[in-house]
Structures are given as structure tokens and as C-alpha cells.
Amino acid sequence: MTATAGGPTLLDVLTLEEIDRDLYRSTLLFTDPLPLYGGQVAAQALLAAGRTVAPERLPHSLHGYFLRSGDAARPTVFRVDRDRDGGSFSARRVVAVQGGEVVLSMSASFQAPTAGPDLQVAAAPAAEPPQDSVPFTLPRLFTMESRRPAQPHPGASSPTRFWARATVPLPGDPLLQACGLTYLSDIGTGLAALPEDEAAPGPTLDHAVWFHRPARLDEWVLVDLVPHTVSGGRGWYTGSVTTGDGVLAASLAQETLFRPGRNPFRPGR
Template sequence: MQQPADGPTVTDVLTLEEVDRDLYRSLLVFADPFPLYGGQVAAQALLAAGRTVAPDRLPHSLHGYFLRAGDAARPTVFRVERDRDGGSFSARRVVAVQGGEVVLSMSASFQAPTAGPDRQVSAAPSAEAPEDCPPVTLPRLFTMESRRPAQPYAGTTWPTRFWSRATVPLPDDPLLHACVLTYLSDIGTGLSALPEDEAAPGPTLDHALWFHRPARLDEWVLVDLVPATVSAGRGWYTGSITTRDGVLAASLTQETLFRPGRNPFRPGSG
């Protein structure tokens, strides 16, 4: 795939080639000194799964296990298994493969439109309007801009609460917006709020998302991450993604390795 002169976009990330039935391949490749970004491969896996369900069935949850480090300089192949198509739900499993080895294993579930109560128990986290916040650079995200409101945990160099949106127009495709949300959801870590002299967050082990309501990702959404626990060499946190008008769009949890050493996201860390 030929990249735009000014660099790839998030829609380039979410462009897959259909190789065969239930078999897809990513087209965007680029040099990166770091392992393949987990949010990228998770978003692509969700897109591949979504291509195999009825168009009116949208993702309501996913759970992915990151098994090996991937390489952004080579394509990723996505193999989808159609576990079940019921009256209201479709279940899929996806493996993302590079060089014959699985880098991600994901289960995803999709739901047909369903009428019922719509209630949100808790208000959205408090944050200044994005226009009133300074910009913050979140690396590894193509054509996404972010703003940093006041932080709930003092002294963090990496924000646990931030606004973000795509800077390119996105089509009116709810599946694609859910995939961009997935792409964004892995960029932060609630564990950056832990004390500077604690052990440091390491690679992601697994990541789960629940999609409660549709949200446009070319409009501002607020990501809020909350540390929960560290034990047995693993750290776990939760998070929410809300729209600008305070509607809870998605909830997430993530677990990472927690290595001995200083927390690099706190001042004073070497």
C-alpha cells in the first residue's frame, strides 16, 4: 500500500485486505524501533471479526491476549473463527499471525440492535473542556490529537486522564469507530499513577473492552484510567471512555507485567 506523502492515517491502519473467506491481512507497514503497538493489532483484529458478521451487529465486548511482540514493518494476518451466530449475538475468535506465530488471540462478541432501558449510574469524570487544555503527545497514534486536563493523581508525567480524537474525517461506520476506540484504548496506563519507587509497568498481558454506546472518534472523547492492584508481578487497572456530553461509551480493563525497578512515568525516575 502506498502511504500518503504526509504519513499514514488511522484509516490506513484500519485498511485490511480480504485474502480468503475469514482471512485478512493488514496493508500498512512502517519502520518502528518498538514492538508492534497493541492497540493497532487489537483494532485490526476487531475489524476482521466485524467483517464476518451481519452489518447491523456491532461489537459489545472483546478480550485479547498479547502473546508475542509483533513487528510493524511486516504485515499481520488475521484468521477469524465463526464460533456462533445466534438470534441476537455473534461470537468470533481471531488470531493475529506474523511469521507463522500468533501475536494476539482475541475473542469478540457482536450484538444486533436491541431495545431496552438506557441508564448511566455514574457521571463522567470531571475534566476541563478540551479547548481549555494543553496539547499532549501520545506516541504511536496516527492522526490522533490529545489534550491533557487536570490530573487526578499528582506528579504523573504520563496522563491517566486525557481527551483525544481523530484529526481526519471518519466515515459513518459504527464498526470503524469502535475499532478506532480500540486503537486508542491501549495507549495509556493507569499504573503511571503508582509511586515513583514502585516497580515499573511492563508489556501488556491482556486487554478487555465493553462497548456500551456508539461514539464518534472524530469527536472528542475522554479517557480516564484508574489503578486498582499490583500483585504477583502483574498490575491491573480499569478505565472508561466517555463522549464530550458525558455519555459512557466504553469501559476497559488491562493487566500488564510489573517489573522490578523505578516507575518511568513518575518524576525522578532514571
């Protein structure tokens, strides 16, 4: 599927062709001067893995390593290995391949519905509601809109706390909703809060998401990204995704290359 004049949508991103058992291929192709967006390939890898488990088993975590730059104008092939199907959990490994080389390696785990306590220790981050927040554009995301509430780091080069939602209706399929959240989870960086001229965040090295509770991505969710440390040429931050009514839907952690030089996220640079 090549992008048309109307532009691709999040549903186009979350469409895979089944080539053979445990083998899938992306169908959305478009020209992009930047390397393939990591959130796209991660969301598609999770979708491929989810297609190989029982439909009632939903993702509860993923851990991915970005190994090479990809090209949005080329299809990506996803090969799934079925590591284990236990009584409650299913474990999968996925490699995303372009031109015979692995661009992403991911482990994902899925869980059958389980009864038990439901406890959220901390309240959602403080933020004005979307209707009272300033519109802004999240780069690289198809059919997503965003709002910027008051910032915990006012001097950050890009927002570290923002609302986002898909502008196209999404099916109620919880797997697709989790993949939409994964697509969103790689945008922005908590490292944007660090001083602008000390070092430059670079490509993502690894990315992890834990899915705690369901969240619809065609409704507003609040993303909050928190920087923690820089050492050894790597920067690390964590984040949370909460629903509009304050329910913690997911947590994330990401590590990126971090090099001396000006921060490329600073507008005008």
C-alpha cells in the same frame, strides 16, 4: 501499503486486505523501533471479526491476550473463527499471526440492535473541556490529537485522564468507530499513577473493552484510567471512555507485567 512522506493516518490503520474467506491481512507497514503497538493489532483484529458478521450486528465486547511482540514493518494476518451466530449475538475468535506465530488471540462478541432501558449510573469524570485543557502528544498514535485536563493523580508519570480525537474525518460506519476506539484504548496506563521508583509497568498481558454506546472518534472523547492493584508481577487498572457530552461509551480493563525498578513512563528516563 507503506507509510509515505505525508505519514499514515488512522484510516490506513483500519484498512485490511481480504485474502480469503475469514482471512485478512494488514496493509500498513512502517519502521518502528518499538514492538507493534497493541492497540493497532487489537483494532485490526476486531475489524477482521466484524467483517464476518451481519452489518447490523455491532461489537459489544472484546477480550484479547497479547502473546508475543509484533513488528510494524511486517504484515499481520488475521484468521477468524465463526464460533456462533445466534438470534441476537455473534461470537468470533481471531488470531493475529506474524511469521507463523500468534501475537494476539482475541474473542469478540457482536449484538443485533436491541430495545430496552438506557441507564448510566455514574456521571462522567470531572474534566475541563478540551479547549481549556493543555495540548500534549499521545505517543504511537497516527493522526490523533490530545488534551490534558487537571489530573486526578498530579504526580503520575503520564496523564491518566485525557481528551483525544482523530484529526482525520472517519466514516460513519459504527464498526470502524468501535475499531478506532479500540486503537485508542491501549494507549497510556492507569499504572502511571503509582510511585515512580517502586516498580515498572511492562508489556500488556491482556486487554478487554466493553462497548456500551456509540461514540465518534473524530470528535472529542475523555479517557480516564484508574489503577487498582499490583501483585504476582502483574498490575491491573480499569478505564472509561466518555463522549464530550458525558455519555459513557466504553469501559476497559488491562493487565500488564509489573517488575521492580524505575518507572519507564517517567519523562527523562
